[in-house]
Amino acid sequence: MPSDHEPRQHWLHYGYLMPFVLLALYGAVIWWGWAAGEVTVVQPRSYDAAFPANAGACLILLGLTPVALALDWKWKRLGVVLSGTATVLAWATLIQGPLNLDFGIDNLLVRHDSLVAGPHIGRMPEVLALVLMLAGLALTWLALRRADARRPMLLALLGSLAGAYGLTGLLAYRTDLNSVEFWQLHASLGPHTAFMLIVLGGAFTWLAAHDSRTGAGITPRWLWLPVVVCCVTVTVTFWVALRQRELSYLNGTTQLRMNNVAALFSGECEARMESFLRTARRWARTPGLTQAEWEGDAAEFLGDFEGYSSIQWVDAGLRTRWHWPRQGNEAVPFYNHAAHPLRRAAIDAARASLASAIAAPLESPLQAPTFAVYAPIVRGGVIEGFFVGEFYYEKFFDVIDRRLNLSRRYQLGVTVDHPAAPAAGGGALKVYETITPDETFDARLSQSAVYHLFNQRLTITLVPRPVFLATDRQYLPELALFSGLGVSVLFGLVVNLAQSAYLRQRAAERTSAQLREENEERRRVEARLKATDERLNLALDSTQLGVYEWHVESDQVFCTPSVWKIIGYDPAEMPATGEGWLGLLHVDDQPAVRAVIDTHFRGETPFIEIEHCIMHRNGEPLWVALRAKCTSFGEDRRPLRVLGTIQNINARKRADEALRASQAASRKLSLVASKTDNAVIITDDQGRTAWVNGSYSRLTRRRLAEVDRQPLTAHLAPPDGDPGAVDRINTALFEREP
Structure with a gap:
């Protein structure tokens, strides 16, 4: 965010504001859609989740906040107000559901139910409200605190999560995520809302890159974060989709198995009742049938199927005349069938239709639940009584269980609704339930269906057993989940390593360019130094001047080549010590030179200055001027380093001598001329x-x-x-x- 004293930035510097402007414009379009009654704007398809007006208002506020902050820091207060308002609105919407509150803000801006029907149309999903609240908090943080090293990473994380939420919303229609209860209740999105969230995620990611303030061409170090979050989101989405499809497949298989159970129960009951009705008609056609003959025939008939509770001959007074078997039915003799409302209703139905009727379900404190088939005894057009076949429910379902091998794979439960019970009441009677070990069942796999069979309303419930699920399960969702998470981590590592390699390459390129510049500069400096050295040597040669350096402690002497040229020696042949140099002095000048040097070392003179003779290579004495100074002293003022010059003054000395001779001759000539x-x-x-x-x-x-x-x-x-x-x-x- 530029201040008054910062240089004017190029317009591309503010490119990160473009997605925020798009969000603000989209929020305004949503608001206009509700106000103008354009349902296709707020709900493109009838089965899509509508975009609430409050969410549009939050988009406007969030979109304008970075724009206000980018204009000038004088607008910071306005930015805080905008982002704070969006945060409070999203927070109030978020807490209404969990706390079961209603602040009246859902329809504060527009009346949603006037355009789209449905419960809580004007309320944002909790997850969407959470994302918008976090976005408002992040922008408020940006407005209040200009620079923070932790903020870019958190902004990138928030942008990645928002984009991942939007991507999940787009994939929900293809991955059957809309059938998941949590998604339906708390996170359902329409495609237009999902696209908006993707734009919001991109806006915050771009804002994080802008807030990082990295150098030109340098990518942020958190670039791997959006990649990992998106990959994890896709992985979790497909995992949920595979789990949902697995549940749907299991529930579909269970439903088919329930249909088989109902079909077998219907077929078995129909076969047994038809057999009983044929026998009843045969008994009705035998007028002289004695009790002994009837009981013997009934015992033989019951031997074919053990599902009968009893077979009874009921007289015209609706009391039991004969019954079989006697064991276990001690309360049956002279039982008044008219006293039981279900039996009475079946008898009335049989009399009215002159056909069989069923009374169900029948409860007994001493026996399992049963149902009874009343077959009228019609002789001469008059009903003289009824043959009653009473069946155990459990016997039929035991047969079905053995035939389908259900108990090893499912827990089966069957209830029959009492006809006299209200529809919403608890009038269902449990007539059968398989006995299973103490196991924990998955409630999501429990399937129930209602069947209307033989004037009975049966509810069959099947739950797959964990042992059965474990034997056939392929664990494809878990495999997809762990594989996807591994691939996400791998992608993150690849991006991070690629970015590190790219940064190292850029650093190497910059270092190489810097080295090239340094080499070029070094070559230019060396060329200048060479030219300077040549000029210096030329100047030294032309002025007959040489420079030397004397390390007193080691007695090492370093001289320019001009020094040796002055005295006519080859530098490779000459000594590199101070004593060796003093040995070249004229014998008469050595004591004076040593005395001048010692005087300077004692600090009595500022320089070593003396003109003396040195022996030339050709054997002739050569006058030189020595001027030097000790530039470094050690402890107790021990001399360490001496820098100085030597100049050939032989010509000057010879000229001085000639001048003195000429002046002497002139004086003599003047004396003679004047006389x-x-x-x-x-x-x-x-x-x-x-x-x-x-x-x-x-x-x-x-x-x-x-x-x-x-x-x-x-x-x-x-x-x-x-x-x-x-x-x-x-x-x-x-x-x-x-």
């Missing part, structure tokens, strides 16, 4: 008068001041016999001839 009576004139090389003696002044009456710097020939007159004499004198002076 003679002849006029003496001394000129310079241009023929101008430089000195005259006293005889000239006496003869010409001109003093030196009058003729100084005047041409000599200006004061000469040619003799009468030789007019060209003056010209010859000028020519001789010009050509320096005597």
Whole structure:
């Protein structure tokens, strides 16, 4: 976020604001859709989850917050208000469900039920509210605290989770995730909402990259995080989808097995009742049948099927006349069938239709539940009584259990609704249940179905046993889950390693470029140093000057080549010690040089300065000027390092000697000229008068001041016999001839 004193940024620097602007615009479109009644905007398809107006308002607030912060830090307070409002709105929506509260904010902006029907249409799903609340908190943190090293990673994590939530919403229609109860109740998304969440995730990821403030071309170190989160999200989505399909397959198989049980029960009951009705019709056609004959025939008939509780002959007074078997049915003799409402209803139905009727279910404190078939005894068009066949439910289902081998794979339970019980009441009678070991059953696999068979409402419940599930299960969902998590981790490592390799490559390229620049700079410096050295050597050679360095403790001497050129020696042949150099001095100068050096070492003089002779290679003495200084002292002022120069002053010394000799000769000549009576004139090389003696002044009456710097020939007159004499004198002076 630029401040007043920061340089103006390029417009691409603010590219991270584009997805936030899109979110704000989309939220405004959603709000307009509710206000204008455009149902296709808020709910593209009838089976999609609608986009609540409160969620659209949160998008507007969240989208405008980074824009306000990017304008200027003077807008920070507005950004805090926008993000804080979105956070509070999402938080209030989030806590309404778990706490069973209603703050009245769902329809605060618009009346959702006027456009889309359904419960809680205006309430955001809890997971969506949680994502928007965290987004508001993150933007509030961004507004209140400008820089924090931990924030980019958390922003990237939030963006990854939001994008993963949106991606899951898009995949929900293909992966059957919409059939999962938790998703339906707390996280259901329409495709337009899912797309918005993907944009929100991308916006926060881009914002995290912007907040990282890395250098140009350098990717953030948390780049692996969105990849891992998306891969894990896809993995978990497919795991849930496979689990749901596995449950659907198991429930479908269980449903088919229940249909088989119902079909077998229907077929078995129909066969047994048809057999009983044929026998009843045969007994009705035998008028002289005695009790003994009937009981014997009944015993023989019951031997074919042990599912009968009893067979009874009921007279016209609706009391039991005969029954078989007697054991276990001690309460049956003279039983009044009209006293039981279900039996009475079956008797009335049989009388009305002159056909069989069923009374079910029948309870007895001493026996298992049964149902009874009433077959009327019709003789001469008059009903003289009923043959009653009473069947155990459990016997039929035992047969079915053995035939289908159910008890090893399922727990079977059967209930029959009492006809007189209210529909919502507890009038169901449990007529059968398999005995299974103490096992823990998965309630999600329990399947129940209602069947209307023989005027009975049977509810059959099947639950697969864990042992049966373990034997046939392929564990494909778990395999997909762990494989997907492993691949997600692998992708994260690949991205991280690729990013590390890329960063190392960039660092190597920058280092290589820097090294190339340094090498180029070194070559330029070396070239300059070489040129400088050549100029220095040329200057030293032209001035007959040399530089040396003397390490006093080690007595090592380092000299420039010009030093040895001055005295005419080869540098490779010369000694590299101070004593060796002193040995080259003229014998007469060695004590003086040593004395000057010692005086400087004692600190009595600022420099070592002396002119002395050194023996040239050709054997002649050579005058040099030595000037040096000790630049480093050790403890107790011991000299360590001396830097100095040596200059060839032999020519100057020779010139000085010649000058002194010339001056001596001039003094002698001046003395002689001043004492003679002849006029003496001394000129310079241009023929101008430089000195005259006293005889000239006496003869010409001109003093030196009058003729100084005047041409000599200006004061000469040619003799009468030789007019060209003056010209010859000028020519001789010009050509320096005597």
